[in-house]
Amino acid sequence: MQFxxxxxxxxxIDLRPSLPDVERNEDSSPAELFQNETLRPxxxxxxxxxxxxxxxxxxxxxxxxxxxxxxxxxAYIEQAVQKDLRFRSLxxxxxxxxxxxxxxxxxLGDEAELRxxxxxxxxxRVQDQLKEL
Numbered sequence: 001m002q003f004x005x006x007x008x009x010x011x012x013i014d015l016r017p018s019l020p021d022v023e024r025n026e027d028s029s030p031a032e033l034f035q036n037e038t039l040r041p042x043x044x045x046x047x048x049x050x051x052x053x054x055x056x057x058x059x060x061x062x063x064x065x066x067x068x069x070x071x072x073x074x075a076y077i078e079q080a081v082q083k084d085l086r087f088r089s090l091x092x093x094x095x096x097x098x099x100x101x102x103x104x105x106x107x108l109g110d111e112a113e114l115r116x117x118x119x120x121x122x123x124x125r126v127q128d129q130l131k132e133l
Contacts, residue, residue, distance in 0.1 A: 009100035016041035016098075031110055034103070035117045042098045043118075043125055049094060050122065051132055054080075057087060058133070065133075074127045081123050091122060 019040055028036070043050070057080060058065035065076050081088055095118055099107060107114050126133075 009102070012098055012100055015045060017044050019044065030106070031113050031117060034106055034110075034114055035121070038099070038103050038106075039095065039114070039118050039121060042095050043121055046094055046098065047125065047129075050091070050126065051129060053090065053094065054126055055133055070130065073130055073133075077126050078123050081119055088119065092118070095122070 019036075054077070065073060068076060081091065092115065096104070096107070
C-alpha cells in the first residue's frame, strides 16, 4: 500500500506546473510555504476546470452574472464562494483531490487557515480572468 501511495504522490506532483516566480523564503510560515508549494501549482493546473465550474454555476442561476458590471461580477464571484457552502465544497474538492498524503496531513494541521488561503487565491484567480468566463 505504501508503494502505491508513493507512486500516486509522485504522479500528482509531476502533473503540477512549475512556478519559478513563486518566492521560496526560509522565513516563510508553514502556511505560506504550503500556499506557494502546493496550492498555487494545483490551482494553476486546475484553472480550466475551475473556470468551467464557475461558468456552469453562473448558467444555473439564469446567467444573471453576465448582466452585471465588472465590479459587480467580481463581488458576485466572491459572494458565490463565501456564501454557497455546497459550491465552496465542490471547489475545495477540486483542489484537495490533488493533494498528496503528506499534503493532506499538513492541510488538516492548519485547515482553517489553509482553506481561507485557498479560497482567497481561487477567488482572485477567477476574478482576474473575467473575460474567460
